[in-house]
Amino acid sequence: MRRTWALAAIAAVSLAFSSCAYDSTDSGDTGGNAPVSPTPTSPPASPSEPVLKMGPTTIGEVVVDTGGMTVYVYDNDEVGSGASSCRGPCLESWPPVTSVTENPVVQGLQEVVVDTIPAADGTHQLTVNGRPVYRYKDDNEPGDAFGQAVGSVWWTLDSSGNPVTTTAGGE
Template sequence: MLSRFRKSAALAALVMALTVTACSSPSGDSDGGGGAYSQPSEQASTPSSDGDAAQLKVADSSLGQIVVDGDGMTLYMFDKDTQSSGESSCTGECLTNWPPFTTDSTATPELDGITGEIGTITTADGSTQITLNGWPLYYFAGDTAAGDVNGQGVGEIWWVLTPAGERMAG
């Protein structure tokens, strides 16, 4: 009989394998995958509301200093996006797991410790998505609490960003 530790390790390995498989596409599709997290958290899909400016700030995490929103939720970039293209490559089912960081406000985003260049793009549905150094920003539906970094390295295409707006690989 397997020990409790071995069962837990096997289950964790299976979940990770399913997540990576579901969130990466070997055929080169630009949808970023769907899969293990079919319901984004309410926090992750909620844009800045009531005309308030979007907020980006720096938070300490297990990976070092990273970019988060005003509520401390981690923001990610997608390797399949083309930096400064003005477009997001995350479409369709990808958006279920990786909702965009959007704003309803025309006000300049509020920054706390961010040194990279902030901008916006218009998504396919007409929303205003925040960018950092030309990278569209996304939440990960698997992050349920402020400071979670569960999306880091998923499919080897999703990454947190440094305060300078650079990909934090590894």
């Protein structure tokens, strides 16, 4: 009898602990949907919605995409070349900012030429003043600007489309 009672008690405690460990906010079940990508992406803007605009970030007001994610330029891209030099592993950390249209709409930028170039995946990568623009994989929330000055070659943009080459510390 004691053995049966002891086994029942162990089973009850195990059940209690397993139910405590359950987190209803993250069941691990995607419900048949594809897993969520760790890289933040903003849905392509409709043809009349601005694809680039000025927005608040951790380093001040800079150019952001439709979802408020900071955009960057890469010093190794040749201005006006019509091509991106970021390929392979570079694109894993720095995905291009794309548009569904070749004629993107911008808001709050001053005398800036915004155009597109063909992206590796067949979409239209945005350019600002002839420079391809990218997002940074470690920017997880709108307003993050963790890509600023990475490798001393990645920069945010001001309202005139010029690279902001200062770091968060003002260097």
